[in-house]
Amino acid sequence: MSFSTTQPVAERRTQTERRWGYLIFRAGISLALLYSIYLVTVQAIAGWHLNRGSPEEIRKATEWDPDNAELYAARARSLQLSFDGTDVNQVLGLYETATRLSPNRAQYWAEFGGSYELAGRAEEARRAYARAQDLFPNSPQINWKLGNFYIRAGKTHEALSAFHKTLLGDPQMRAPVFDLAQRAGIDQLDILREMIPADTASLLAYLDFLVARERLDEASQTWARLLRSGARIGPQAVFPYLDALIRHDRVEELEAAWAAVLERSHSGLRHRSFDPNRITNGSFEDDILAGGLDWRVLPTEGVIVDVDSRAFFDGVRSLRIRFDGKHNVSYSHVLQYVPVKPNSVYRFIGYVRAQGLTTDSGPRFQICDAKDASRLSVESEPVTGTRNWSPRQLEFRTGPETRLAVVRVARPPSRMFDNRISGTLWIDRVSLIAVEGQAWKASAAMPR
Numbered sequence: 001m002s003f004s005t006t007q008p009v010a011e012r013r014t015q016t017e018r019r020w021g022y023l024i025f026r027a028g029i030s031l032a033l034l035y036s037i038y039l040v041t042v043q044a045i046a047g048w049h050l051n052r053g054s055p056e057e058i059r060k061a062t063e064w065d066p067d068n069a070e071l072y073a074a075r076a077r078s079l080q081l082s083f084d085g086t087d088v089n090q091v092l093g094l095y096e097t098a099t100r101l102s103p104n105r106a107q108y109w110a111e112f113g114g115s116y117e118l119a120g121r122a123e124e125a126r127r128a129y130a131r132a133q134d135l136f137p138n139s140p141q142i143n144w145k146l147g148n149f150y151i152r153a154g155k156t157h158e159a160l161s162a163f164h165k166t167l168l169g170d171p172q173m174r175a176p177v178f179d180l181a182q183r184a185g186i187d188q189l190d191i192l193r194e195m196i197p198a199d200t201a202s203l204l205a206y207l208d209f210l211v212a213r214e215r216l217d218e219a220s221q222t223w224a225r226l227l228r229s230g231a232r233i234g235p236q237a238v239f240p241y242l243d244a245l246i247r248h249d250r251v252e253e254l255e256a257a258w259a260a261v262l263e264r265s266h267s268g269l270r271h272r273s274f275d276p277n278r279i280t281n282g283s284f285e286d287d288i289l290a291g292g293l294d295w296r297v298l299p300t301e302g303v304i305v306d307v308d309s310r311a312f313f314d315g316v317r318s319l320r321i322r323f324d325g326k327h328n329v330s331y332s333h334v335l336q337y338v339p340v341k342p343n344s345v346y347r348f349i350g351y352v353r354a355q356g357l358t359t360d361s362g363p364r365f366q367i368c369d370a371k372d373a374s375r376l377s378v379e380s381e382p383v384t385g386t387r388n389w390s391p392r393q394l395e396f397r398t399g400p401e402t403r404l405a406v407v408r409v410a411r412p413p414s415r416m417f418d419n420r421i422s423g424t425l426w427i428d429r430v431s432l433i434a435v436e437g438q439a440w441k442a443s444a445a446m447p448r
Helices: 006-052 055-064 069-081 088-101 106-118 122-135 140-152 156-169 171-183 188-195 200-212 216-228 235-247 251-264
Strands: 303-308 318-324 331-339 345-357 364-369 377-379 385-397 404-411 422-434
Touching: 069 088, 069 106, 088 106, 106 122, 106 140, 122 140, 140 156, 140 171, 156 171, 156 188, 171 188, 171 200, 188 216, 200 216, 200 235, 216 235, 216 251, 235 251, 251 331, 303 331, 345 364, 364 385, 377 385, 404 422
Parallel strands: none
Antiparallel strands: 303 318, 318 422, 331 404, 345 385, 345 422, 364 377, 364 404
16 A cells, blocks of 8 residues: 655645735735825825915925825915015926926916916916916816916907806806906907807896996997897896986987897787887786886885786776875885987876775876976876776976986875875876877876
């Protein structure tokens, strides 16, 4: 009988190799874990120094984590904000390191460009800004910085192109971009052609910006650009512009803009145009727009105004005004601006109904020149008590300067002891029509 020694030796060798392999694996895992702990510790210490914020603390952070580009950029920013007479070359060196460690980070290149500009090195600044834009061509922040650089360098068209991208990318930047372009004295037509995006929201935002600064000539050019775009425009969106035209007595532009709003509105308002009745929505069949050349109802204590679909003279609705009996109201809060022609005769008719209107001073219609009541001011008889539908009529001639009138429902305060007005007034079928070829009846207008 024979025995072989080869098999036990081979088995022992295999077992030894397995043990060594296991030990090496364990050692590798341990080293990897230790290295991970080291990295986490280093980054934590660097982060602790970074969060302390001072240039010296951030310098210590770079010693712990020397390959972290953000630490060099952060130190450069901190140095620029310090009041210690920072060496601009030191800042440039830090940004150079940051861009070397992270060459595809657009923000570092943009900040590098700003530092070059502070150092008076315009060409290097331009190249750094251009590199930032190449890396992130549509970044609003990058293009904002680049546009500012071009403004300072006197390169208007390049600045407008950069600002255009800023506006496309971030609507929140509209106000600072618009403001900078205006302060830089850039031609309005260049701004419209090259900077303002063609979308309706951007054009309306720029229109509002100009209106808020009372730059009506530029606003009119922007409005014309908006109309050429063919956009649908809700009337409320352009009320600030229309109100500015009213304030500045630009009546022809006001009429044209109102007609365009009615034509382009989503709301089906085309039938509100003037012909021949100058009053918009005189029978209150449509919702009150509360702006432009439609009715405006201003809230005030002691008075409730709404549309009534149960009591009407014409159509299926009227306007109801209710006085609560607790106040001696000075009321002129239902009104409409109405374009008129100078030296022309007009006939006004408004139908009214009343229930329990108290005091000697009842509501009435007033028509005045919108800019100067001394040019035109007439009013109807006051409405008191209870009465069924009846017309209130005025006939008047405009003067040579009157081109915009305001029609109001008004109630002057009573001077009587019992002066707190209560009751309800309804109005309907309100019209203002030019009277051509007829003699003017002066007695039809009651002066205020």
